[in-house]
Amino acid sequence: MNNKIFLAVSLSAAFLLIGVGCQNQTVAPQAPTPSANQPGVVGPGISGSSSAVPPTTQVNTTVPVVPPPPVKPPASVKANVTIQNFSFQPADLQVTSGSTVIWTNLDSVQHIVSLPGTFESSPLNSGDTFQYTFSIPGAYGYHCAIHPSMVGQITVK
Ligand SMILES: [Cu+2]
Numbered sequence: 001m002n003n004k005i006f007l008a009v010s011l012s013a014a015f016l017l018i019g020v021g022c023q024n025q026t027v028a029p030q031a032p033t034p035s036a037n038q039p040g041v042v043g044p045g046i047s048g049s050s051s052a053v054p055p056t057t058q059v060n061t062t063v064p065v066v067p068p069p070p071v072k073p074p075a076s077v078k079a080n081v082t083i084q085n086f087s088f089q090p091a092d093l094q095v096t097s098g099s100t101v102i103w104t105n106l107d108s109v110q111h112i113v114s115l116p117g118t119f120e121s122s123p124l125n126s127g128d129t130f131q132y133t134f135s136i137p138g139a140y141g142y143h144c145a146i147h148p149s150m151v152g153q154i155t156v157k
């Protein structure tokens with residue numbers, strides 16, 4: 001009889017332990033449910049990383065937009081030739097296409113800058129200027145219409 005009782009008690013204890021174990025296991029799954037929030041926590045972490053990428057992309061997008069505006073303003077280049085002591089200085093001037101050459105008479109007598117068929121100034125008194133814009137490349141030999149010995153050349157590249 002004692003053995004049967006012992007067995008019964010033992011079995012009961014065993015079932016109780018198992019039952020408790022099962023309860024614990026049952027409770028354990030409930031605990032994991034909260035842990036399901038962990039994936040949610042991981043999600044924000046990922047989204048945070050992904051959100052960090054877009055700003056970089058926006059910056060890159062902004063940078064390319066800035067460079068496009070470059071414009072070429074140096075279209076009007078000016079060069080000077082002085083008329084002094086019955087000579088053009090410099091006598092041979094090189095300029096780029098589109099440049100404007102300005103002659104200034106520093107002599108006390110009149111001079112006329114002339115290239116027949118291309119340009120000819122009015123009689124320039126002391127201090128007067130004459131300008132011409134060269135748009136076609138080439139060599140332009142000119143002279144003074146009053147003093148033929150005065151010659152000069154503009155080379156346009
Ligand atoms: Cu002259």
